Amino acid sequence: EPEVTQTPSHQVTQMGQEVILRCVPISNHLYFYWYRQILGQKVEFLVSFYNNEISEKSEIFDDQFSVERPDGSNFTLKIRSTKLEDSAMYFCASSGRLSGNTIYFGEGSWLTVV
Amino acid sequence: KQEVTQIPAALSVPEGENLVLNCSFTDSAIYNLQWFRQDPGKGLTSLLLIQSSQREQTSGRLNASLDKSSGRSTLYIAASQPGDSATYLCAGGEHAGGTSYGKLTFGQGTILTVHP
Numbered sequence: 001e002p003e004v005t006q007t008p009s010h011q012v013t014q015m016g017q018e019v020i021l022r023c024v025p026i027s028n029h030l031y032f033y034w035y036r037q038i039l040g041q042k043v044e045f046l047v048s049f050y051n052n053e054i055s056e057k058s059e060i061f062d063d064q065f066s067v068e069r070p071d072g073s074n075f076t077l078k079i080r081s082t083k084l085e086d087s088a089m090y091f092c093a094s095s096g097r098l099s100g101n102t103i104y105f106g107e108g109s110w111l112t113v114v
Numbered sequence: 115k116q117e118v119t120q121i122p123a124a125l126s127v128p129e130g131e132n133l134v135l136n137c138s139f140t141d142s143a144i145y146n147l148q149w150f151r152q153d154p155g156k157g158l159t160s161l162l163l164i165q166s167s168q169r170e171q172t173s174g175r176l177n178a179s180l181d182k183s184s185g186r187s188t189l190y191i192a193a194s195q196p197g198d199s200a201t202y203l204c205a206g207g208e209h210a211g212g213t214s215y216g217k218l219t220f221g222q223g224t225i226l227t228v229h230p
Contacts, residue, residue: 033216
């Protein structure tokens with residue numbers, strides 16, 4: 001069964017460093033998302049992406065964050081100047097056509113900022 | 115702003131029991147509702163998706179219902195097994211217009227333990 005794949009599975013970074021989290025969405029999907037889950041808290045929406053542009057973003061997704069689809073298969077989340085409070089599990093997700101289809105999540109990238 | 119709440123927060127049942135997990139949401143203009151399973155330290159596995167025009171969906175031993183007017187969804191698990199032990203999350207989907215789909219608002223989850 002097709003799946004969303006994410007790398008790295010776990011990354012430790014120093015405060016102030018830049019991090020890029022990578023995702024390969026399901027191949028025929030057109031909608032891509034990033035969510036995060038801080039330990040012990042709810043899963044939170046960060047951003048949705050369609051047709052090479054952001055279609056919606058949450059208030060969490062400020063100038064520190066950016067997303068990119070550099071080629072036909074990858075979807076990345078860049079976090080600049082990381083802070084301790086950015087430590088979380090980051091989930092990439094994708095979905096199919098324009099009908100609110102099921103959203104499929106990857107296994108997540110666990111980011112620890114020290 | 116959509117708020118999603120799940121009760122109970124935790125549930126422990128013996129194997130074989132039928133059980134119901136509850137999810138409530140504040141904004142009835144929900145686009146769809148999706149139930150997920152999350153194993154410790156893992157990603158989210160989609161279980162069922164109910165469109166706003168639907169009342170229920172079934173997959174194997176799982177049945178999910180949606181009542182928009184009361185702002186509730188339930189996940190029914192029949193004949194529970196130890197392998198069903200996980201955290202179950204419900205999430206309300208929004209359609210903010212245009213190409214903006216897929217913004218899910220999650221509940222905090224129900225931790226289910228099924229003991230042999």
